[in-house]
Amino acid sequence: MMPRLKSLLASPYAFLVLPPLFWSGNAVLARAAVGAVPPFTLSFWRWAIALLILLAVAWPRLVDQRHVVRRHWRLLLALAVSSVTAYNTLLYLALQTTTAINVTLVGSVMPVTIVALSWAWLGERLGPLQAVGMAVSLLGVLLVISDGRPASLLELRVRAGDGWVLLAMASWSVYSVLLRRHPVPMDPVAQITVLVLFGLPFILPLYLWEVAQGTVMPLTPGNMAVVGYAALFPGVLAYYFWNRGVAGVGAGVAGQYTYLVPILTALLSTLFLGETVRWFHLVALAFIFSGIALANRRPKR
Numbered sequence: 298m299m300p301r302l303k304s305l306l307a308s309p310y311a312f313l314v315l316p317p318l319f320w321s322g323n324a325v326l327a328r329a330a331v332g333a334v335p336p337f338t339l340s341f342w343r344w345a346i347a348l349l350i351l352l353a354v355a356w357p358r359l360v361d362q363r364h365v366v367r368r369h370w371r372l373l374l375a376l377a378v379s380s381v382t383a384y385n386t387l388l389y390l391a392l393q394t395t396t397a398i399n400v401t402l403v404g405s406v407m408p409v410t411i412v413a414l415s416w417a418w419l420g421e422r423l424g425p426l427q428a429v430g431m432a433v434s435l436l437g438v439l440l441v442i443s444d445g446r447p448a449s450l451l452e453l454r455v456r457a458g459d460g461w462v463l464l465a466m467a468s469w470s471v472y473s474v475l476l477r478r479h480p481v482p483m484d485p486v487a488q489i490t491v492l493v494l495f496g497l498p499f500i501l502p503l504y505l506w507e508v509a510q511g512t513v514m515p516l517t518p519g520n521m522a523v524v525g526y527a528a529l530f531p532g533v534l535a536y537y538f539w540n541r542g543v544a545g546v547g548a549g550v551a552g553q554y555t556y557l558v559p560i561l562t563a564l565l566s567t568l569f570l571g572e573t574v575r576w577f578h579l580v581a582l583a584f585i586f587s588g589i590a591l592a593n594r595r596p597k598r
Contacts, residue, residue, distance in 0.1 A: 313542035316535040317557035321401065323531040325565045327389050328397040330523045335512045336389035341504035342524045344381060344497045347532035351490040358487040366491055369481050373488075374495050376481075379472040381496025386503065387465035395458025396572050401562040402437075403462045405555070405585055410470040415477070430588040437584030440577050485540050556586060 327339060352359075359366070366373065391400050412430075416422075481488060514520055542554070559582060566572040 312538040313554040316539045319530040319535040321561035324397040328392045337503040337507040338514045340386040341500045343527040346528035348493045355486045355490040358484045377492040377496035379468050382499040383468040387461050391458040391461035397566045401559040405559045414470045414474050433588035437581040440581040
C-alpha cells in the first residue's frame with residue numbers, strides 16, 4: 298500500500314491538483330478577511346514575504362542569469378506589472394465587494410480572453426468555433442455578474458467587485474500573450490523571482506496610501522495566518538507544483554486542471570463562508586466551460 302501511495306504522490310497529476318486548491322483557498326481566505334486585512338496590505342505583504350522565500354532559493358540562479366535580466370528588463374517589467382502588480386491586487390480588491398464564487402467563475406473565462414487577445418494582438422487565426430466559444434463564455438460571465446438577471450445590466454446595476462475581476466482577467470491575459478509572444482530564456486524559479494522583485498515596488502504606493510487613510514491591518518494571529526498562507530501557498534508553492542506538473546504532462550493537459558478552481562472555490566465558500574451556489578452559477582459554469590472548449594479547438598489543417 299505504501300509504495301503505491303508514494304508512487305501516486307510522486308505523479309505529476311498529483312502536483313497539478315494542488316495549485317487549484319491553493320488558488321481557491323486564496324480567494325476564500327481573502328474574502329473571509331474582508332474588513333480585517335485590507336486588499337493592498339494583503340497584496341503587498343503577500344509578495345514581500347514570498348520574495349524573501351524565493352530569493353533564498355533562487356539567488357544563485359539569478360546571479361548566473363543576470364545577463365538575461367539586463368537584456369530583457371523592459372519585457373520582464375511589463376510581465377511583472379501585468380501579473381504580480383495588477384492581477385493579484387485587483388483580485389483582492391474585487392473580493393471586497395463580491396463573492397469568492399463570483400470572482401473565480403468570472404476569472405475562469407480567462408482562456409477565452411487569451412484566445413481573443415491573441416487574435417487581436419498577434420493576428421492568430423480565429424475560426425467560427427472560436428468566435429462561438431467566446432460568445433458562449435461571455436453569456437456565462439454576464440449571467441454571473443447580473444445575478445441571473447441579464448436585464449439588470451441595462452440598468453448598470455453591477456457590483457464594483459465584478460468589474461475589478463474583469464480588469465484582473467484582462468491584465469492576466471496581457472501577461473499570458475506577452476509571455477507567449479516574447480518568451481524569456483530564464484529558469485522558471487528565477488523568472489518568477491524577478492517578476493516579484495520588479496512588481497512589488499508598484500504595490501508599495503498603494504499600500505502606503507491605504508495606511509495613510511487609516512486602514513491598517515491589526516497584527517492578530519488570524520490576520521497573520523491569512524498573509525502567510527497567501528505568501529507561501531498560492532505565492533510560492535503553487536508555482537513550484539504547477540511547473541513540476543507541466544513538465545510531467547505538458548501545458549495542454551495541465552491547463553485542464555485550472556477548471557477545478559471555480560468548483561473547489563464553490564465547495565470551500567459553501568463550507569466556510571456560507572456562500573450559496575445558485576442556479577445561475579451552475580448554468581454559467583456550463584456556458585463558460587463549453588465556451589472554453591470551443592474557443593480552444595483548432596481548425597483541422
